[in-house]
Every structure is written in structure tokens, then in C-alpha cells.
Amino acid sequence: MMNQLTRIVIVGNGMVGHYFMQELVKRHPDLHAAQLQVTVLGEEPRPAYDRVHLSSFFSGSTAEDLSLVEPGFYDRPGLELRLNARVSQIDRHQHTVTLTDNTVLPYDKLVLATGSFPFVPSVAGRDRDNCFVYRTIEDLEAMTAAGKTAKSGVVVGGGLLGLECAKALKDMGLETHVVEFAPRLMAVQVDEAGGKVLRSKIEELGVHVHTSRNTTAIVDGATARHRMVFFDDTWLETDMIVFSAGIRPRDELARESGLAIGARGGIAIDDFSRSSDHDIYAIGECASWHDEMYGLVAPGYDMARTACAHLSGETTATFQGADMSTKLKLMGVDVASVGDAHGKTPGCRSYQYTDEVRNIYKKIVVSEDGKKLLGAVLIGNADEYGTLQQMTVNAMALPENPEFLILPASDGKEKPGLGVDALPDTAVLCSCNNVSKGAIGEAVAAGNCSIGAIKSCTKAGTACGGCVPLVTQVMKAQMVKLGMTVNNHLCEHFPYSRQELYHLVRVEQIRTFDDLLHKHGKGLGCDICKPTAASILASVWNDFILKKDLASLQDSNDYFLGNIQKDGSYSVVPRMPGGEVTPDGLIAIGQIAKKYKLYTKVTGGARVDMFGARVEQLPNIWEELIAAGFESGHAYGKSLRTVKSCVGSTWCRYGVDDSIGLAVQLENRYKGLRAPHKIKFGVSGCTRECAEAQGKDVGLIATENGWNLYVCGNGGMKPRHAELIASDLTKEEAIRMIDRFLMFYIRTADRLQRTSTWRDNLEGGLDYLRDVVIHDSLGLGAELEAQMQHVVDHYQDEWKTAVNDPEVRKRFRSFVNSKAEDSNIVFVNEREQIRPATVEEKKQAKVIPILATTE
Amino acid sequence: MSQGQQAAALDAAMNQSASQLGAWHPVCALEDIWPNMGVCALVEGRQIAIFRLQDNQLYALDNYDPHSDANVLSRGIVGDLSGERVVASPIYKHHYQLRTGVCVEDASISLKTYSVELRDDTVWVQV
Numbered sequence: 001m002m003n004q005l006t007r008i009v010i011v012g013n014g015m016v017g018h019y020f021m022q023e024l025v026k027r028h029p030d031l032h033a034a035q036l037q038v039t040v041l042g043e044e045p046r047p048a049y050d051r052v053h054l055s056s057f058f059s060g061s062t063a064e065d066l067s068l069v070e071p072g073f074y075d076r077p078g079l080e081l082r083l084n085a086r087v088s089q090i091d092r093h094q095h096t097v098t099l100t101d102n103t104v105l106p107y108d109k110l111v112l113a114t115g116s117f118p119f120v121p122s123v124a125g126r127d128r129d130n131c132f133v134y135r136t137i138e139d140l141e142a143m144t145a146a147g148k149t150a151k152s153g154v155v156v157g158g159g160l161l162g163l164e165c166a167k168a169l170k171d172m173g174l175e176t177h178v179v180e181f182a183p184r185l186m187a188v189q190v191d192e193a194g195g196k197v198l199r200s201k202i203e204e205l206g207v208h209v210h211t212s213r214n215t216t217a218i219v220d221g222a223t224a225r226h227r228m229v230f231f232d233d234t235w236l237e238t239d240m241i242v243f244s245a246g247i248r249p250r251d252e253l254a255r256e257s258g259l260a261i262g263a264r265g266g267i268a269i270d271d272f273s274r275s276s277d278h279d280i281y282a283i284g285e286c287a288s289w290h291d292e293m294y295g296l297v298a299p300g301y302d303m304a305r306t307a308c309a310h311l312s313g314e315t316t317a318t319f320q321g322a323d324m325s326t327k328l329k330l331m332g333v334d335v336a337s338v339g340d341a342h343g344k345t346p347g348c349r350s351y352q353y354t355d356e357v358r359n360i361y362k363k364i365v366v367s368e369d370g371k372k373l374l375g376a377v378l379i380g381n382a383d384e385y386g387t388l389q390q391m392t393v394n395a396m397a398l399p400e401n402p403e404f405l406i407l408p409a410s411d412g413k414e415k416p417g418l419g420v421d422a423l424p425d426t427a428v429l430c431s432c433n434n435v436s437k438g439a440i441g442e443a444v445a446a447g448n449c450s451i452g453a454i455k456s457c458t459k460a461g462t463a464c465g466g467c468v469p470l471v472t473q474v475m476k477a478q479m480v481k482l483g484m485t486v487n488n489h490l491c492e493h494f495p496y497s498r499q500e501l502y503h504l505v506r507v508e509q510i511r512t513f514d515d516l517l518h519k520h521g522k523g524l525g526c527d528i529c530k531p532t533a534a535s536i537l538a539s540v541w542n543d544f545i546l547k548k549d550l551a552s553l554q555d556s557n558d559y560f561l562g563n564i565q566k567d568g569s570y571s572v573v574p575r576m577p578g579g580e581v582t583p584d585g586l587i588a589i590g591q592i593a594k595k596y597k598l599y600t601k602v603t604g605g606a607r608v609d610m611f612g613a614r615v616e617q618l619p620n621i622w623e624e625l626i627a628a629g630f631e632s633g634h635a636y637g638k639s640l641r642t643v644k645s646c647v648g649s650t651w652c653r654y655g656v657d658d659s660i661g662l663a664v665q666l667e668n669r670y671k672g673l674r675a676p677h678k679i680k681f682g683v684s685g686c687t688r689e690c691a692e693a694q695g696k697d698v699g700l701i702a703t704e705n706g707w708n709l710y711v712c713g714n715g716g717m718k719p720r721h722a723e724l725i726a727s728d729l730t731k732e733e734a735i736r737m738i739d740r741f742l743m744f745y746i747r748t749a750d751r752l753q754r755t756s757t758w759r760d761n762l763e764g765g766l767d768y769l770r771d772v773v774i775h776d777s778l779g780l781g782a783e784l785e786a787q788m789q790h791v792v793d794h795y796q797d798e799w800k801t802a803v804n805d806p807e808v809r810k811r812f813r814s815f816v817n818s819k820a821e822d823s824n825i826v827f828v829n830e831r832e833q834i835r836p837a838t839v840e841e842k843k844q845a846k847v848i849p850i851l852a853t854t855e
Numbered sequence: 856m857s858q859g860q861q862a863a864a865l866d867a868a869m870n871q872s873a874s875q876l877g878a879w880h881p882v883c884a885l886e887d888i889w890p891n892m893g894v895c896a897l898v899e900g901r902q903i904a905i906f907r908l909q910d911n912q913l914y915a916l917d918n919y920d921p922h923s924d925a926n927v928l929s930r931g932i933v934g935d936l937s938g939e940r941v942v943a944s945p946i947y948k949h950h951y952q953l954r955t956g957v958c959v960e961d962a963s964i965s966l967k968t969y970s971v972e973l974r975d976d977t978v979w980v981q982v
């Protein structure tokens with residue numbers, strides 16, 4: 001058997017089908033050698049993507065961002081992926097499947113991973129235009145298109161998905177309604193009291209909720225496209241409708257070929273994920289195990305692992321059902337349910353806590369003997385989710401007064417949290433990726449000591465992010481256990497992190513490095529702590545960076561106010577706010593570049609860079625630039641670089657607001673601001689996004705309702721899209737939010753940490769950032785704004801100060817004792833401009849003499 | 856880099872400096888070098904980086920950074936690593952010991968060091 005080729009066909013390239021393939025490749029990296037020939041058939045036009053985070057499509061993720069497939073994964077020998085390939089029939093006797101284009105493929109083993117389809121109740125008129133379901137990227141593209149012209153939207157179904165969808169409609173700026181058949185929202189996960197609290201939370205956010213409403217027909221509306229008529233003849237008018245009334249397994253292929261079907265539908269499987277035909281496996285949402293179907297991805301992954309093991313001849317791994325605990329953030333509201341949330345276990349008892357002022361509801365269900373936790377419901381605040389879920393799943397002993405688990409901590413008293421030490425190594429912390437406590441421990445032992453490193457090494461916390469707080473706790477506990485101090489010391493001279501030093505500088509009003517070193521450090525300092533201190537001092541006090549006591553701290557780039565190039569020459573980059581420059585400005589730049597024989601290039605940052613200046617030329621060049629009205633562009637600093645902009649409503653026929661005006665204003669506001677790393681902005685005049693604002697640390701996009709603010713994107717080595725943090729802002733609001741965002745970043749980021757990595761390492765992620773910046777949850781807003789205003793008020797053009805200070809100016813020379821030039825800087829001609837000579841060319845002395853004056 | 860290798864490289868560097876005794880040249884006034892910074896002097900066609908530390912201790916070594924093939928060391932940041940005074944190259948951030956010229960990251964490379972003295976507020980080097 002092992003010596004002959006086994007042909008495996010997988011139907012469905014969704015989340016679970018793809019996961020199965022990853023598992024198979026993990027077991028058999030060389031499919032050919034393992035005598036396997038695998039064909040994957042997917043009906044959708046693209047390979048597997050992250051359906052769980054489908055909604056992030058609305059906040060800027062692209063289909064590429066959502067893709068689950070590593071480039072090249074399906075190109076390996078022995079593996080073939082066919083897209084737009086829908087299976088229409090299984091012939092179990094011939095062992096073949098037939099595609100809709102009549103292709104016939106033979107199989108030895110068949111894996112069905114066909115997922116489910118959205119259920120649309122049979123209401124007259126449900127096929128009208130602008131009625132949608134919420135399942136695929138194509139669905140969302142269609143909704144986005146319709147949302148552009150719609151004013152209002154209705155979601156049919158008040159479950160998990162329905163509420164997620166309602167948020168998407170709200171974010172599109174629509175008046176949003178949720179229509180639910182049952183008497184409460186999220187009827188499956190939440191009990192009645194919880195449903196009530198959830199409802200008022202969601203109504204607070206401006207979404208209209210209608211429960212116990214059964215739609216009977218959809219007809220033409222009078223004030224909007226549709227009118228939805230309910231069973232009691234009341235009605236609601238709306239421009240678009242999204243059905244999210246549950247899902248049904250895609251078991252049609254199985255039914256037609258006579259496989260056993262579960263009592264409530266779904267392909268019946270055994271503990272090995274086998275269907276009633278032992279050459280056919282079924283995994284994911286299409287499968288029914290003991291008449292249970294799971295509308296979550298983690299159990300599907302579990303089935304995939306089981307099926308893969310069984311196919312490879314291993315019979316020890318079995319599927320044993322799944323913990324359906326969930327915790328979600330729905331429209332900013334925490335919702336969690338654990339285990340037996342409804343208290344259906346005979347004899348169980350429950351504790352409840354309700355706070356009607358802040359709309360918080362918490363309940364725990366305990367066993368009859370009061371020793372074990374059976375389940376929980378948390379609405380409005382789900383901080384205890386991790387603890388409660390682990391206690392339930394691992395059947396851990398309850399503390400003496402279990403009610404304290406959900407009561408707010410009273411002053412000074414620690415909550416009886418879950419000592420992470422009490423968790424067994426087998427406890428699964430990240431159920432999305434099946435990462436156990438033990439695996440986190442091993443990763444720490446192998447040297448992964450930040451949450452970012454843990455994420456990339458174990459994949460924990462990378463799917464839904466829900467387990468990150470608990471994983472962080474375990475990581476820290478493990479580090480302490482291994483005798484590692486949680487060491488984020490800047491360098492050997494300072495036993496502090498950058499964040500702590502920043503704090504010390506502010507609180508103790510420290511203005512010099514010597515003072516800082518004397519009070520808090522040791523030794524002489526080094527090329528790590530000196531520039532870091534320089535940057536902190538600049539962010540806090542914004543003094544001239546070449547003052548005598550600050551000058552020696554600067555990296556060469558900052559010290560000579562230019563970027564050092566590979567041969568020791570410098571670049572000259574004047575600021576052009578928003579990329580705007582007058583013809584006279586351009587002429588001046590051209591003349592200066594010509595005079596000093598500099599290489600010129602229009603850069604990706606929308607300004608003109610000049611290269612090939614010697615140290616001694618810099619002050620002269622800048623003197624001329626300043627006379628022509630230019631300022632330093634800070635291309636050398638860890639500071640604001642450019643604000644890229646399109647021409648916006650001023651010139652562009654699509655523009656809805658003045659993007660260039662705002663860009664110029666922003667660039668002038670934040671120019672010179674020193675930060676842990678460089679910062680780039682983008683401003684687009686409409687959603688066509690010509691300025692690529694979503695690839696920047698701070699991006700603004702104009703919409704009809706105001707500015708949308710995106711943060712923490714970047715290009716560079718690991719590109720990343722910025723995420724929407726606030727919508728519909730006025731210009732003034734946007735600037736205040738950016739003030740806070742930047743200052744919070746400057747305060748808390750590590751040295752050389754760009755905003756995207758910083759955000760990845762914030763424990764609460766984007767939601768936390770939004771709370772701090774937009775909702776001012778730390779009460780820091782006014783302080784951050786005032787601090788930014790201080791920096792803005794103390795701006796000075798560094799080059800202007802430098803060229804006007806003879807002492808400073810003296811520093812700009814190649815040699816302290818000679819007017820000669822550095823003979824190692826030599827240029828040759830290329831495309832009618834200079835470029836640095838290569839080492840070879842220097843040896844052959846094929847060089848042009850430098851004629852430019854240095855006077 | 857083993858301890859033995861490091862010691863050998865250090866010896867070589869010391870011998871080299873000591874064996875080539877040249878003439879003394881005046882270079883600049885002490886105040887031309889700001890504390891904790893360097894300047895570059897051109898002496899007999901050689902580029903020499905001269906550093907002044909907080910305690911007015913002076914150091915002189917080649918300005919040429921072999922790792923980046925550029926004359927830049929005088930523009931590096933000075934400090935100490937494990938108590939040994941160093942300058943960091945501004946291009947790829949290699950560290951060189953000020954006392955011996957040995958590269959901290961790669962002890963097979965060491966820069967020539969020069970004797971340097973202060974005479975009546977003037978800095979002199981021996982090349």
C-alpha cells in the first residue's frame with residue numbers, strides 16, 4: 001500500500017480545507033517521496049482566506065491581507081490547486097468526482113471541506129437587488145458598492161455574525177437596524193438578562209434593535225429602496241438588507257451520493273472524521289459529529305488534524321467534540337460565553353452580577369457541589385474570560401467564594417485570578433491555533449521573550465488575538481521561573497527601558513545626557529543610549545540638537561543634519577510640505593545642485609533629494625537653500641519625514657475634501673518632531689486613495705462625512721496596512737487625535753520601534769489604542785495634546801540655527817587642520833549626473849576632479 | 856572570538872604603534888574638539904581621527920573604517936563597552952577600542968593608533 005501512489009482529492013479550499021493541506025505538508029514535506037498526489041478543488045476564485053476576520057475588509061484589509069496561503073505553498077510537486085472548480089457529483093463506486101465543467105477526477109481518498117452556506121429565510125422578495133449575505137469576499141465587495149449609495153441598512157439576524165455585520169454597516173455611515181426573530185440578541189450564547197444588557201449597549205451605539213420580529217415580505221419602499229413587512233403588518237424601510245440568519249452545512253454532495261447525514265443535517269462523521277464511506281472524510285462546518293455541528297473554525301481545525309493523522313495511518317488522535325466558549329468584541333462591546341452558559345446541567349447553581357449604570361452583566365454557573373465551574377456569561381466587560389474558560393475546560397477547583405471571580409475588585413484587594421502556575425502544561429491557551437501552555441513555555445526557554453516573538457514563533461494569538469493577555473501572563477511567569485529578569489534595559493549603561501527613561505526625563509526635568517547618566521546610569525554611555533537620550537530630550541524639550549552638550553549624543557546623521565551615504569558624503573533634503581513646491585523653489589534647487597555638482601532625484605517621499613555633498617559644503621548649500629525659502633526636511637532624523645498627498649478637491653474631479661491643504665498643515669505642525677523611529681503620513685482626497693495613506697504611520701482619507709483616520713501602517717521590509725481608528729472627523733478633531741496618538745507613541749515605544757511593531761506589542765492591540773487615543777480612557781488626552789503643543793511652539797529650523805552659529809559652523813569640515821577635501825570621496829559620471837566611484841574605479845583613478853567651490 | 860585571539864590581536868596592535876615612532880605634529884587647539892567628540896586631522900597625507908573624552912583624555916587612530924570603506928570614524932559616537940572606551944562607526948556601527956584600535960566585533964581587524972599629547976592647549980600627534 002505505502003509503495004503505490006495514493007491520490008487524495010480535497011473538495012473546498014476554505015479555512016479548514018487549507019489547514020488540512022498545511023497539516024499534510026507538515027507531515028510529508030515531500031509529497032512525491034511520500035507517494036501522495038493531491039488535488040485541491042475550490043469553488044471560489046481565490047485560494048483560502050481568513051473568513052473569521054472577513055469584517056476587517058471594511059476597515060481596510062485587502063483580499064491579500066486576508067489570504068491564508070503563503071506564496072508558493074500550492075506550487076510544490078505532487079500538489080495541485082484548482083480554483084473556480086466546483087464539484088457537482090461524487091461517484092463512490094468508480095471512486096471519482098465530477099466538476100461542473102464535466103472534468104472527471106479519480107481519487108483513492110476524498111476529503112470534503114465544503115463549509116456551509118448562509119441561510120436565507122423564505123421571505124417573498126428576498127431575491128431583490130441590494131439583498132446580500134455575509135460569507136465571502138465577493139459578498140463584501142458587493143455590499144461595499146451598494147453602501148456607497150445607500151442611506152440605511154438592515155441586518156436580518158441578531159446573532160454573532162449579524163452584530164458583526166451591523167457594525168460594518170454602521171462604519172459605512174448607514175443608519176443601521178438589526179431585526180431578530182427571537183426575543184433577544186445572541187440567543188444561542190447569551191441568557192435573557194445578558195441579552196437585555198447587550199441590547200442597551202448596542203442601542204447606545206446608535207443601532208436600532210428590533211426583536212421578536214418575523215419578516216413576511218420585502219416590497220418596494222416609499223422613502224427607501226425596500227420595505228420590509230413584518231408578521232403584524234408593521235414595516236421598516238431601508239436601502240439594503242443583509243441576511244445573517246444562521247448557516248447550513250453544504251452537505252448536498254454527500255446526500256446525493258448516499259452518505260449518512262446527521263439528524264440536523266451535515267455529513268455524519270466518526271471520531272476519525274470519517275464519513276459512512278471510509279474512503280471519504282468530512283471536516284469543518286460541513287461535518288456533523290454525534291449530531292453536533294460547529295460554526296467555529298477551531299473545531300474544524302481539530303477535525304482536520306484528526307483526519308490527517310488517520311489518513312497517515314495514525315489511529316491515536318480522535319476528535320472529541322469542542323469547547324464552544326467564545327469571546328468577541330461586538331461593536332466595541334465585550335461578549336463572552338463559556339461552557340454551560342444557560343445553566344442546563346441538572347442541579348447547577350449560578351451567581352449573577354449586574355451593573356445597570358455601566359451596562360455590565362456577569363454570570364457564572366457552578367456545579368451542584370460548588371466545586372467546579374461549569375460555565376459563564378460576560379457582557380460589557382469580559383476581563384475574566386481567560387480565567388473562567390480555563391477553569392471550566394481544565395476542571396480546576398473553584399476558590400472558596402466563587403462570586404469574587406466576577407465581582408469588581410474592591411479597593412486594595414487582589415481578585416482571585418487564575419494563578420497561571422495552576423494551569424497544566426496541556427492547557428490550550430490559543431484555541432484558534434491549538435497552542436498549549438507548554439508550547440509557550442518552550443518558546444520562552446528558546447529565547448522568545450516578547451509577545452511579538454511569541455506570536456511569530458508559536459502562532460499563539462495571531463488568529464483572533466483573544467488569548468494575548470493570558471499568553472503574556474504565562475510568558476512573564478515562565479521568564480521569572482527561568483530566572484530571566486524581564487529585561488528591557490536599553491544597554492549596559494542604563495538599567496531602564498526607553499519608556500522608563502522618557503518618564504524619568506519628564507518627571508525629573510532632566511535636560512542633559514550627563515545629568516541623566518549621573519542620576520540613573522553608569523559608565524560613559526554608548527552609541528545606543530546616547531542617540532536614544534538625544535531623541536527623548538528632543539521629544540520632551542525640543543532644544544537645538546547641536547547645542548554643545550547635546551551635539552555629542554547625535555548619530556552622524558543628526559550631527560551633520562544630513563544622511564551619511566556609503567562613501568561618507570551627505571545628502572541634502574529640503575522640506576516640501578505635502579510635496580508642494582513653487583516654480584521659483586524648483587529653479588533655486590536646480591541652480592544650487594548645479595553649482596555644487598550634486599546628484600538630484602525626485603524621491604518616493606515626494607520631494608527632491610540632492611546627493612554627494614561633502615561635510616564642508618553643507619553649511620554653504622543650506623545657506624543658499626534657506627535664502628530661497630527652504631527648511632530642513634529632517635530626512636536624517638528619527639522624526640517626521642513627509643506627508644504625502646494627492647491634489648484632492650482643489651484639482652481632482654473626484655476629490656471630496658482639501659487633502660493637499662491638510663497635508664501642508666500637518667507637515668508644518670509636526671515637522672522636526674523627534675520620535676523613536678521615523679514617521680510618515682499620507683492624506684488622500686477621497687477613497688480612491690491616490691496618496692496611499694493606508695501604507696503610512698498616520699493616514700487620512702476624506703469622505704463625504706469627514707476625515708477617516710488610519711494608524712500604524714508602514715512600507716519597508718514588512719509592509720503593513722494601517723488600520724481605521726476613527727471615522728468622520730473634522731479637521732480639528734483629526735489633528736487632536738493625531739497629537740495624542742503621536743505623543744502616546746513617543747512616550748511608550750521602544751527605541752527604533754515603528755508604530756506598527758509598537759501596536760503589535762501593545763497588549764490590548766488596536767482596541768486599546770482606540771480607547772486611549774479616541775476615548776481617552778487613561779485620562780491623558782489633554783496632557784498629550786499640551787505636550788505636543790509645546791513641541792510645536794518650540795520648533796526651529798535646525799539648519800537655520802546651525803548656519804548662523806559660527807561655533808557650530810566650524811564643525812562642518814573634513815579636517816580640523818586643513819582645507820583639503822576627503823580624497824576618498826570620488827565620483828564618476830552616469831546618466832549625465834555624478835555617482836560615487838566603486839572601489840575598482842577608485843583604484844583605476846578614472847575619476848572626475850571636484851571643481852565645486854567650498855567658499 | 857576567543858580570549859587568546861583577542862589578546863594576540865591586541866599585542867600586535869600595540870607593537871605596531873610602538874615600533875613606528877615618527878615625528879610630532881601640532882594639529883589644533885584643544886577647544887577645537889568638543890568634549891566627547893572627535894575631529895579628523897590630515898597629517899602627512901594620513902587621515903587621523905582624534906577624540907577628546909569628558910576627562911580631557913585624548914585618543915588618536917585611523918579615520919578609515921575598513922568595514923564601510925569610508926573615512927568616517929571621527930564622526931562616530933564615543934562611549935564605553937564593558938569599561939573599555941570605544942568609538943562606533945557611523946556607517947555600520949562597528950566598535951573600535953580607542954586605546955588599541957581593535958575592532959570589538961571582529962578582532963582580526965585593528966586600526967593603527969597614534970600617540971597624542973596636549974602641550975600648552977595644543978593637540979600634537981606623532982605620525
Ligand SMILES: Cc1cc2nc3c(=O)[nH]c(=O)nc-3n(C[C@H](O)[C@H](O)[C@H](O)COP(=O)(O)OP(=O)(O)OC[C@H]3O[C@@H](n4cnc5c(N)ncnc54)[C@H](O)[C@@H]3O)c2cc1C
Pocket residue numbers: 011012013014015016017018041042043044051052053054055085086087088113114115116134135136161164250253283284285286294295296297298300
Ligand atoms: C463574517 C464571519 C465571521 C466569522 N467569525 C468567526 C469567529 O469569530 N470565530 C470562529 O470560530 N468562526 C467564525 N466564523 C466561522 C468560520 O469562518 C468558519 O467556521 C470557517 O471558515 C469554516 O471553515 P470551512 O473550511 O469548514 O468552511 P469555508 O471556510 O466556508 O470553506 C469552504 C469552501 O468550500 C468551497 N466549496 C463548497 N462546496 C464546494 C464544491 N462543491 N466544490 C468546490 N468547492 C466547494 C466553498 O466555496 C468554500 O470556499 C465566521 C464566519 C464569517 C462568515
Ligand code: HEM
Pocket residue numbers: 052053296297298325326327328329385386389429430431432463464465466467764765766767
Ligand atoms: C479560548 C480561547 C479564546 C480566547 C481566550 C478568546 C478571547 C478573545 C478576546 C479577549 C477577544 C477580544 C480581543 C480584543 O479585545 O482585541 C476576542 C475576540 C475575537 N475572537 Fe476570541 N477567544 C478565544 C477563542 C476564539 C476562537 C476559537 C475564535 C475563532 C477562531 C475566536 C475568534 C474571535 C474573533 C473573530 C474576535 C473578534 C476580533 C475583533 O475584535 O476584531 N476566538 N477573543
Ligand code: SF4
Pocket residue numbers: 646647648649652653654655656659684685686687688689690691
Ligand atoms: S485620492 Fe481621490 S481626490 Fe485624491 S487624487 Fe485620487 S481620486 Fe483625486
Ligand code: SF4
Pocket residue numbers: none
Ligand atoms: S531600499 Fe535599501 S538600498 Fe534602497 S534606499 Fe532603502 S536601504 Fe538603501
